[in-house]
Amino acid sequence: MTPQLALERALSAIDVRPGRAEQRVLAGGARLRLPRGAAALVYLRAGELTGTTAERAACTVDASSGAAATVDGGRTLLAGDAFVSLGCHALTLVSQSGAEVTVVPLEVTPTAETRALPPVVFVSGFARAEPAAAGLAAHLGLPRPAASDRDGDETICRLMVTTVLLSALRTWASTDREASWPPRSGDPFLSRVVAAVAADPGHEWTIDQLAALAAMSRSVFAARFREVFGTSPASYVTEVRMRRAKELLDAGTPVSETSRALGYASDEGFRRAFRRHTGVAPSAWRTGRRPLAV
Known part of the structure; x- marks a missing residue:
């Protein structure tokens, strides 16, 4: 199976169950830790975050240019950026000056096709590339009166989170990954x-x-x-x-x-x-x- 076909199958068949979305405000120097096994979608509404993976097993994508590369060390995200962690590795994010984030815990059903997906994807410029999905991500986790809970809200939330998740993975999948592996040099x-x-x-x-x-x-x-x-x-x-x-x-x-x-x-x-x-x-x-x- 080619990587492209595997990705198509994985994106079309991915089964994700979101937990309760939460909006967090991080003070300067605060840390956001995602332990191994904690899959999550994180959207940065304001401020900055620097993420460092425990293993060198992440991909960074510039949504505007389509450039992709393997992460070696930390990666700093700004407002409008996002990342997806499938929980394969521990991830620690630090905000030096403070940040506002939306965190959605995920349960991703493992399948043979999901092996084509990277364990962690940092997406720069996510809001510019996927404005509709970014708008959904920004509003997930907002507090609401108990009386506003209606039948079907959980299903709608799941669809919203799935849309945001697939948009982030699609941004990664649409990049020219072969340009970054094997590495090429003019030397x-x-x-x-x-x-x-x-x-x-x-x-x-x-x-x-x-x-x-x-x-x-x-x-x-x-x-x-x-x-x-x-x-x-x-x-x-x-x-x-x-x-x-x-x-x-x-x-x-x-x-x-x-x-x-x-x-x-x-x-x-x-x-x-x-x-x-x-x-x-x-x-x-x-x-x-x-x-x-x-």
Whole structure:
């Protein structure tokens, strides 16, 4: 199944049950914590928030330009921005100057198709790209008199939240993700390194070997690689291995065989690395049993 087809299936079949939306006002220096297992949709009505994921497993999207990239470190969101967390990793958001946010807890039913979706999506310019959905998000969680509760309100709220969620994921899905992976560079020496790692992800790559391929000294290569790709050479090699591991497991390859193919000394070492990267065990990924939400 192609990534595009998987996304179409996931977006059309996604089953989400929202909890009670809440509007929060954060003082300067306040933190908003979403523990692992706590899927949520957050819309920033005012102020600023900086989010840092516990794992390097997030995607950032500029809704206006369509540019997408993997998050390496923190990401700051401003009024009109949004993010969706499927609960695979812990997420901490800090507001330096204060913020007003709408937080909607979510229960997302895991399916085989949802593996195409990123665990966390930061969407910049969400209000400009999806003004109708942003308008809904801004009004979710407003206090109302008990007498205004009517039959069907829960269903309407669920439809509103689903609309906002799908709009955020659609913004991510419509970006040119292939432009960000595999990374491309105008430097032919760095391109040679990228091609070599992709061709043999199971090789025990060292910084010295990679620097030699790039015809650079160790220090110059490490600095140049981070400058161009936004990550260290070691993190990049791990990313390539984990992507290849997902492909092999999706194809039904046994965990032990996948571990050997990627050069791990033991199955347990591979399991630990895979769990750190994805939040689940390789066997759970292989069978599609990934707990997107608790």
